[in-house]
Amino acid sequence: MGGHMWGFLCCLILFCCPSLLSQTLFQEDFNYPTGDQLVSQGWSAHGSAGTNPVTVVVPGLMYAGHPGSGTGNAARLYETGEDVSRSIPGLSDTDVYVSFLVFVREATTSSSEHFVHLNIGTHVGRVFVKKAEGKIAFGIAKSTETAIFTEAVYSLNAVYLIAMRYTHLSGNDNDVVRFYVFESGIPSVEPALASLGPIISAGPEPSEITTVALRQGGSVVSDIVVDGFRIGTSWSDAGLPVTFSRFTASVAGTDVTLRWTTETEAGNYGFEIERREISPIHADIRGLESENDGGRISNQRQDETTNQRHDSRFTIHDSQQWLTIGFVPGSGTSSSPKDYSFVDREVTQGRYAYRIKQIDHSGASSYASSLDISVIPSPLRLTLAENYPNPFNPTTTIRFFTQDEARARIGVYDVAGRMVRVLLDEVIGAGVHEMTFDAGGLPSGTYLVRLQSGSRMVTRKVVLMR
Numbered sequence: 001m002g003g004h005m006w007g008f009l010c011c012l013i014l015f016c017c018p019s020l021l022s023q024t025l026f027q028e029d030f031n032y033p034t035g036d037q038l039v040s041q042g043w044s045a046h047g048s049a050g051t052n053p054v055t056v057v058v059p060g061l062m063y064a065g066h067p068g069s070g071t072g073n074a075a076r077l078y079e080t081g082e083d084v085s086r087s088i089p090g091l092s093d094t095d096v097y098v099s100f101l102v103f104v105r106e107a108t109t110s111s112s113e114h115f116v117h118l119n120i121g122t123h124v125g126r127v128f129v130k131k132a133e134g135k136i137a138f139g140i141a142k143s144t145e146t147a148i149f150t151e152a153v154y155s156l157n158a159v160y161l162i163a164m165r166y167t168h169l170s171g172n173d174n175d176v177v178r179f180y181v182f183e184s185g186i187p188s189v190e191p192a193l194a195s196l197g198p199i200i201s202a203g204p205e206p207s208e209i210t211t212v213a214l215r216q217g218g219s220v221v222s223d224i225v226v227d228g229f230r231i232g233t234s235w236s237d238a239g240l241p242v243t244f245s246r247f248t249a250s251v252a253g254t255d256v257t258l259r260w261t262t263e264t265e266a267g268n269y270g271f272e273i274e275r276r277e278i279s280p281i282h283a284d285i286r287g288l289e290s291e292n293d294g295g296r297i298s299n300q301r302q303d304e305t306t307n308q309r310h311d312s313r314f315t316i317h318d319s320q321q322w323l324t325i326g327f328v329p330g331s332g333t334s335s336s337p338k339d340y341s342f343v344d345r346e347v348t349q350g351r352y353a354y355r356i357k358q359i360d361h362s363g364a365s366s367y368a369s370s371l372d373i374s375v376i377p378s379p380l381r382l383t384l385a386e387n388y389p390n391p392f393n394p395t396t397t398i399r400f401f402t403q404d405e406a407r408a409r410i411g412v413y414d415v416a417g418r419m420v421r422v423l424l425d426e427v428i429g430a431g432v433h434e435m436t437f438d439a440g441g442l443p444s445g446t447y448l449v450r451l452q453s454g455s456r457m458v459t460r461k462v463v464l465m466r
């Protein structure tokens with residue numbers, strides 16, 4: 001029988017930010033044939049139907065890092081005529097984030113022409129553009145009030161990313177709108193300072209947000225191409241180059257497994273995984289041997305900056321410091337869901353937060369602030385970890401945890417229920433224990449390892465393969 005190895009095993013419960021479960025509610029890349037009217041592609045005309053209808057044009061707008069960049073074609077809002085809208089799932093008492101790409105060929109000098117808005121009837125979140133001295137300015141109005149504009153520093157015939165955050169609140173005169181214009185890059189968190197707003201002026205407000213609309217105004221010179229619409233209830237759901245749809249964590253023994261899914265990616269080099277200890281609990285975990293990492297990225301890695309091996313067992317954590325604990329390559333550019341996972345192995349008992357730093361091929365990086373996870377200890381219980389290796393020949397390592405000092409017994413049984421070995425039968429202390437099971441003399445096959453302590457019993461199947 002192998003020697004006992006002593007220590008503490010942590011069991012952890014995860015708390016995952018609910019906002020991670022949100023998703024993009026509306027997406028429109030105008031992936032339709034050139035010349036098609038939008039009304040034949042799911043949009044509805046709500047003004048001047050059939051007059052100068054809104055049509056699909058080539059090419060689709062390109063914007064580095066945007067998940068819809070170059071996908072399909074685009075829509076042209078030209079001079080005056082038909083206005084079109086599309087239903088979105090009704091949203092109330094929430095932030096509504098709308099983002100889209102815009103390419104202005106020509107604009108009016110009037111300050112009253114909006115071309116994108118939310119809802120019809122009560123137009124809110126009205127987005128404007130006007131021309132001044134050869135340049136253009138973008139504007140925003142929350143409701144019916146006069147728009148406010150950026151400085152006229154933007155160019156005709158250039159692609160910009162527009163983002164609007166319309167905060168809908170029940171009751172009157174309390175909604176808020178913020179407006180952003182980007183000429184390159186996409187911050188993965190909302191900037192602290194908006195290009196325009198927040199606007200909190202009084203004016204008619206809808207009971208919920210139900211549509212997004214494209215408007216061809218009264219100007220006979222306007223010529224605006226829009227594309228790449230995204231609507232969601234968080235910043236990341238409305239234009240972040242990497243759109244997360246899921247981020248979960250689970251704990252087995254001392255290993256924390258993080259899993260996440262991206263819906264879309266554009267120029268994604270990969271993800272750095274970071275961990276921060278929130279409340280250190282000093283524990284003696286000497287002797288916990290490293291497990292097979294199963295081909296996954298382990299938290300044990302060479303730290304390039306200090307050239308020291310990073311090993312969570314021996315790191316003294318600063319409770320304020322985020323530590324980079326691993327890297328997972330991204331998929332580059334993808335418009336289909338991708339699943340990722342990362343295993344943080346042999347985490348010392350304590351409470352932690354995890355976050356993911358997404359890095360673009362361009363080198364730009366940013367944190368998704370909503371991806372924080374906290375990990376806290378939970379009551380421990382009798383645990384029999386998966387043996388390593390398994391299948392094995394002829395020895396394998398059995399690791400288990402006992403909650404308190406008690407008599408523990410480990411028996412090995414064949415599939416017929418006959419006991420073939422007793423690995424342990426004695427009083428042992430609380431903590432993690434390891435021993436070697438040498439199956440010398442036993443035939444190949446499946447066996448059951450049964451750990452009993454007090455009234456509790458756990459069993460694990462092991463496979464001897466000679």
Ligand SMILES: [Ca+2]
Pocket residue numbers: 028029030031060061068070071072073074227228
């Ligand atoms: Ca497009």
Ligand SMILES: [Ca+2]
Pocket residue numbers: 168169170171172173174175205
């Ligand atoms: Ca309101």
